Amino acid sequence: MNLHLHTALTAALLALPGQLLAGGLMLYETATDNVGLANAGAAARAQGPATLASNVAGIAWLPGTQISAGLQVLHSNLDFKTDAGTNIAGGDSGNAMEWSPGGSFFVSHELGDGWSVGFASYGDFGLSLDYTNDWSGRYFMQEGEILGMTLLPTLAYRIDEQWAVGIGLRAFYGMLDTRIAVDNDPLGVLDRPDGRLKYRDHDWGYGANLGLIYAPRPGTRLGLSYTSEIDVKFEDGLDLEGVGPFVSDRLRERGVLGADTRIEMHVPQTLTLSLYHQLDERWALLASANWQDWSRFGEVGIDLDSDTPRSATVKANYRDTWHLSLGTQFRFDPRWLWSFGVGYDSSSVDDDDRTLTVPMGEAWRFGTGLTYALDSQTDLNLSYELVWLGDMPIDQAKPLPPNAPKRISGEFEDAWIQALSASASWRF
Structure with missing residues (x-):
C-alpha cells in the first residue's frame, strides 16, 4: 500500500492498527442452544427467543412472552511455533487465547393479530489475542482485541399459517484495542529496550436484520435471514510508550506524532438459508448454508489527521466465505432433547495472506447439547462445541531496517477453539 509517507518506518507504524482489522471472527456461538448444533437449522x-440472533422472523412462531438468557466461555489452543525462517529473538508465542467469557439476553412478546415484538443483546463478533510480550512476533502483535456487541429491537408478523416476516434494527457497538512492540534499535547499533505502540477506540454502527420463514407443512420450516453491512469508525492517536529518540524524531518530522488516525471497518453482510424438518415425534433433521462478505471487510480505510492529511485503503486479499452444517435433534424422553451438529466454514484467506493479528483459516465445528424441561414453562440447556482449525502457517516480514527486514515464520499447530454454553428459557 502507499500512504505517501516519506519513511518506511512511518508507513509501517500507520499500518499496524489497520492490520488488526483485516480480518475477524463472526460467531455463531452466542451463549444459546445453537452452540450444540454447530449452527445447523439456525434460521x-x-x-x-434466541432465534433473534439467527432469524428475526422466528419470534412470530412463539406464543405469549418468552425470555432466554445465557452465559458461555471460549477457550483455545493458539500457540505459534517459530521455525528457522524467523530472524527475531524471543521464541514462541504461548497460548494467545486462554479464556474469553460472553453472554446473551433475548425476549419476545406476542401482541396478537399475527404481530410480535422482541429484543436481543448478544456478542457475535470478535477476537481477543494476548501473546507473550517478549516473543519473536512482538513487532507484529503483542495484544489485540476487536469486539462487537449487538442490540436488536425487532418487529415480526405472521402472515398466515405458512409465512412469517421480520425486521430488526441493529445497533452495533465495536471496540478496537491493539498493542505492538516498537524496535528502538532498528539499525542494530544501539542497546535499547523495546517501546510500545497502543491504539484504542470504540464506536457505534447501525444496520438491519431481515428474516423470512416459510412452513410448507406442520413440522417443516425453511428460513432465510439477511444481516446488512455495518460501518464502524475508530479514531485515536498512536500512543507511544518508551519509544527512543530515533523513532520519535522520525514520527515528529512527518507529522504523525500527536495526530489522530482514523480506521474504518466494515462488519460483513451475511445471508443464511436453513431447514428444520420434524421426521417424527422424536427425531428432527436440520441444515444451514451461509455466506459472509469478508472480501469487503478486507478493505480497511485509514486516514491520518495532521497538518498534511493522508488517506489510504489497506487491501488484505480477503475473500467471501461460506458455511454448511447438518444436525439432528432427538427427544429420547418427554423432558430431554439431545442436539448434535457438524459444520464447515471456508477460509477468508490463503496461507500466504494469513497474519498473526487474525490467525484464522478454514474450520470444522462439532457441537452437542442437552435441553432439559424443568417444568412446562422452563427449559435449561448445556451445550459444547469444538472448532477445529488445524495447522495454520504464517510468514510475515517488515521492511525495517532495509538491510535486514524483520521476519516471523512458523505455524499454529493443531489449533482449536472450544465453547461451553449454559442458558435458560422461560415461557409466560
Whole structure:
C-alpha cells in the first residue's frame, strides 16, 4: 500500500492498527442452544427467543412472552511455533487465547393479530489475542482485541399459517484495542529496550436484520435471514510508550506524532438459508448454508489527521466465505432433547495472506447439547462445541531496517477453539 509517507518506518507504524482489522471472527456461538448444533437449522428452528440472533422472523412462531438468557466461555489452543525462517529473538508465542467469557439476553412478546415484538443483546463478533510480550512476533502483535456487541429491537408478523416476516434494527457497538512492540534499535547499533505502540477506540454502527420463514407443512420450516453491512469508525492517536529518540524524531518530522488516525471497518453482510424438518415425534433433521462478505471487510480505510492529511485503503486479499452444517435433534424422553451438529466454514484467506493479528483459516465445528424441561414453562440447556482449525502457517516480514527486514515464520499447530454454553428459557 502507499500512504505517501516519506519513511518506511512511518508507513509501517500507520499500518499496524489497520492490520488488526483485516480480518475477524463472526460467531455463531452466542451463549444459546445453537452452540450444540454447530449452527445447523439456525434460521428455521424458531424454538425460542434466541432465534433473534439467527432469524428475526422466528419470534412470530412463539406464543405469549418468552425470555432466554445465557452465559458461555471460549477457550483455545493458539500457540505459534517459530521455525528457522524467523530472524527475531524471543521464541514462541504461548497460548494467545486462554479464556474469553460472553453472554446473551433475548425476549419476545406476542401482541396478537399475527404481530410480535422482541429484543436481543448478544456478542457475535470478535477476537481477543494476548501473546507473550517478549516473543519473536512482538513487532507484529503483542495484544489485540476487536469486539462487537449487538442490540436488536425487532418487529415480526405472521402472515398466515405458512409465512412469517421480520425486521430488526441493529445497533452495533465495536471496540478496537491493539498493542505492538516498537524496535528502538532498528539499525542494530544501539542497546535499547523495546517501546510500545497502543491504539484504542470504540464506536457505534447501525444496520438491519431481515428474516423470512416459510412452513410448507406442520413440522417443516425453511428460513432465510439477511444481516446488512455495518460501518464502524475508530479514531485515536498512536500512543507511544518508551519509544527512543530515533523513532520519535522520525514520527515528529512527518507529522504523525500527536495526530489522530482514523480506521474504518466494515462488519460483513451475511445471508443464511436453513431447514428444520420434524421426521417424527422424536427425531428432527436440520441444515444451514451461509455466506459472509469478508472480501469487503478486507478493505480497511485509514486516514491520518495532521497538518498534511493522508488517506489510504489497506487491501488484505480477503475473500467471501461460506458455511454448511447438518444436525439432528432427538427427544429420547418427554423432558430431554439431545442436539448434535457438524459444520464447515471456508477460509477468508490463503496461507500466504494469513497474519498473526487474525490467525484464522478454514474450520470444522462439532457441537452437542442437552435441553432439559424443568417444568412446562422452563427449559435449561448445556451445550459444547469444538472448532477445529488445524495447522495454520504464517510468514510475515517488515521492511525495517532495509538491510535486514524483520521476519516471523512458523505455524499454529493443531489449533482449536472450544465453547461451553449454559442458558435458560422461560415461557409466560
